[in-house]
Amino acid sequence: MNDKAVRRSPVLAGGLSLIPGLGQMYAGQRYRGGAILIATLLIAGVVVWYGRPGWSFAPIGIYLWNIWDAFSLARGRARSAFLPLLLGLVVAYGIGWQMIGIDLSAASGERAMAILRPMLRPDLFERRYELNRMWTPITVPCPTGDAPPAPPASRQDGEKRAFAMPDCAGVLETVIVSVSGMWPNAETEIWWETNIGDDKPLGGNENAPLIVETDETGSLTTTIRVPSTVLIAQPDPTLALTHRIYFDQRELTSGFQLSRNGRFVVQGMVESITMALMATFLSALLAIPISFLAARNLMSSSPITIVVYVIVRTILNITRSIEALIIAIVFVVITGLGPFAGLMALVVHSVAALAKLYSEVIEGIDPGPIEAIRATGARWTQIVRYGVIPQIVPPFTAFTIYRWDINVRMSTIVGFVGGGGIGFYLVQWIQINQMGAVGAAFLAIAVVVVTLDYFSAKLRERLV
Amino acid sequence: MLSVQNLTKVYPNGTQALKEVSFDVQDGEFLVVIGLSGSGKSTLLRCINRLIDPTSGKIFWDDLDITAASPSELRHIRRHIGMVFQQFNLVKRSSVMTNVLSGRLGYANPWLSLLGIWPAEEKQRAIHALERVGIADKAQSRADALSGGQQQRVGIARALMQEPKIILADEPVASLDPVLSHSILQYLEQLNKDGMTVICSLHFLDLVHRYATRVIALKDGIKVFEGLPKEIDRAKFKEIYGEDAQEVRATSLEAPA
Numbered sequence A: 001m002n003d004k005a006v007r008r009s010p011v012l013a014g015g016l017s018l019i020p021g022l023g024q025m026y027a028g029q030r031y032r033g034g035a036i037l038i039a040t041l042l043i044a045g046v047v048v049w050y051g052r053p054g055w056s057f058a059p060i061g062i063y064l065w066n067i068w069d070a071f072s073l074a075r076g077r078a079r080s081a082f083l084p085l086l087l088g089l090v091v092a093y094g095i096g097w098q099m100i101g102i103d104l105s106a107a108s109g110e111r112a113m114a115i116l117r118p119m120l121r122p123d124l125f126e127r128r129y130e131l132n133r134m135w136t137p138i139t140v141p142c143p144t145g146d147a148p149p150a151p152p153a154s155r156q157d158g159e160k161r162a163f164a165m166p167d168c169a170g171v172l173e174t175v176i177v178s179v180s181g182m183w184p185n186a187e188t189e190i191w192w193e194t195n196i197g198d199d200k201p202l203g204g205n206e207n208a209p210l211i212v213e214t215d216e217t218g219s220l221t222t223t224i225r226v227p228s229t230v231l232i233a234q235p236d237p238t239l240a241l242t243h244r245i246y247f248d249q250r251e252l253t254s255g256f257q258l259s260r261n262g263r264f265v266v267q268g269m270v271e272s273i274t275m276a277l278m279a280t281f282l283s284a285l286l287a288i289p290i291s292f293l294a295a296r297n298l299m300s301s302s303p304i305t306i307v308v309y310v311i312v313r314t315i316l317n318i319t320r321s322i323e324a325l326i327i328a329i330v331f332v333v334i335t336g337l338g339p340f341a342g343l344m345a346l347v348v349h350s351v352a353a354l355a356k357l358y359s360e361v362i363e364g365i366d367p368g369p370i371e372a373i374r375a376t377g378a379r380w381t382q383i384v385r386y387g388v389i390p391q392i393v394p395p396f397t398a399f400t401i402y403r404w405d406i407n408v409r410m411s412t413i414v415g416f417v418g419g420g421g422i423g424f425y426l427v428q429w430i431q432i433n434q435m436g437a438v439g440a441a442f443l444a445i446a447v448v449v450v451t452l453d454y455f456s457a458k459l460r461e462r463l464v
Numbered sequence B: 001m002l003s004v005q006n007l008t009k010v011y012p013n014g015t016q017a018l019k020e021v022s023f024d025v026q027d028g029e030f031l032v033v034i035g036l037s038g039s040g041k042s043t044l045l046r047c048i049n050r051l052i053d054p055t056s057g058k059i060f061w062d063d064l065d066i067t068a069a070s071p072s073e074l075r076h077i078r079r080h081i082g083m084v085f086q087q088f089n090l091v092k093r094s095s096v097m098t099n100v101l102s103g104r105l106g107y108a109n110p111w112l113s114l115l116g117i118w119p120a121e122e123k124q125r126a127i128h129a130l131e132r133v134g135i136a137d138k139a140q141s142r143a144d145a146l147s148g149g150q151q152q153r154v155g156i157a158r159a160l161m162q163e164p165k166i167i168l169a170d171e172p173v174a175s176l177d178p179v180l181s182h183s184i185l186q187y188l189e190q191l192n193k194d195g196m197t198v199i200c201s202l203h204f205l206d207l208v209h210r211y212a213t214r215v216i217a218l219k220d221g222i223k224v225f226e227g228l229p230k231e232i233d234r235a236k237f238k239e240i241y242g243e244d245a246q247e248v249r250a251t252s253l254e255a256p257a
Ligand SMILES: Nc1ncnc2c1ncn2[C@@H]1O[C@H](COP(=O)(O)OP(=O)(O)O)[C@@H](O)[C@H]1O
Pocket: B011, B012, B013, B015, B016, B017, B035, B036, B037, B038, B039, B040, B041, B042, B043, B044
């Protein structure tokens, strides 16, 4: 093509460029002209499409540059394309920015700190303590009509005695509670447990613990308000049911123990690791036979086996390209919430990944030793045992360990969509803003993943 | 005596690798097969233990028709024919010991061998085979931890486990430094003197002159020469290898430049 600048009338070139690019074409640069035409239309189109007239400075700028460029070109000198490129990028980024709704103020320091600070104090361990607990029943709401009156809201346990007055109350009504026989001069947390076992704090605005100190005789009396949410899960809020008010005293002893959330973290982690282990084991079992069907060297002997090979490979490739998370969502719908859905998702994804890796191992088998062992007069079972297995078992094992590694990581994620494991707890803690527990979960995940990573790398090193 | 009669091999893709090749090998000979690469040397050696099934022709070992042997007869025949390969063909991840023991599979109890259990006497035999090639100290090493020359010696030890009457060696020194070639061929020469028939393909003419008791030459699958090593002069050499061929000596590379 003739891309060389040819001397033409600069004025005519500039005039022709009122239609972008035409002047450049006239000056002999067809591609340049074509590119300018397309770019100008594209950028003008973007501005119009998204309805942002404020951005029209960009296409106008490019348009003016185009006339100048055609004019210069006709005089034998091309202009640098820096300006139109810059304008094009500005439009692309600017409009893109507004479309996505990037809002730097949303990531403000203050908000970030409010979330991050509790995460830095992971709720994993707590000081070991001795618990001195007492509780009393109380009926909510008061029985109506012919129903028998509420039983007395009091209880005796050895030295300890607790009661509430009156014996029954409605939501948000005030109740006097009293306990005696506890440790003297000790902080006592008072909290509510609903008939179905939900914990409700009684301090602040129903969002902080209520703590009262006992006197020197080990007694305290105070008033509480029945929390607004105690009947929330009740099918019939007029039905009188027995709730409990707890009085807890804690005395720190030496040492540490897992906190309540810490126990959930451990449980979730164990669930995740087990899920990953089972998924890896199951998928290895399934992937081994499939991998033979996906190995080119074994399947290239006849047209039928080639068709099988292509089909198996295609299915594996498609399956592998679907994120385990998405498969997990599908299984959560099929099997319901819980580790089983996560397990199945990991299995499906891992079978595809492992079968591909295994089949590559099989394809890479050295036929030499097999031939050599055949030449010794060995039976085919012996050939497999001495010529094939030593070649495939170590890399199979290495890939399987590697897969377990990946599955542990993935199993922490599938919980996010209800697939069980630590992710399941994690997403709930995020929703109820328990950032200390979130921090603990992060810590546990990091420790487990890094540890496994290290040992699996060591182990694999030995195998290859 | 091994008698090859009108041996022909056509590969499924139509390549004619051997055409009506006939020759006899007396017990105790060191027969060398020469020829350009692609001339059919490997195919010929593999037809003898039927790693490759010939298209037509017969191979008799004394009165035994190797080409007509049933699978189980074939295993018995193969037990007595050791084979050594250009690429050594060891199982790289397995130990030297396991590689050598695998040479005994044709004799071993099938079930125990599948479990990897070997009687003490077989292990002793393996150590002895390794001693014969001078690397008994490497028994527990992984095969791929050994140098090329050592790996080929393991290959020979594996063949020795078969207590073979014939050893087929397919370019046993082609992957080795010339310096090592003599060392390997001397082991084969020793086995030959101990009474084993050796059929060996080689590239370097000086090695042929040094070790062969008799030579056959292949060209495009056809036997073009059969005779004593000393009969191969320059003219014969050009005939076998073509006009452009230059004689290269394995040992010439040893000489300082
Ligand atoms: N498995 C095979 N399939 C098709 N052709 C083959 C096969 N093996 C060898 N050949 C061909 O047969 C001919 C002889 O090969 P080969 O016996 O390996 O010769 P050499 O060992 O002398 O180099 C060559 O043309 C080679 O390409």
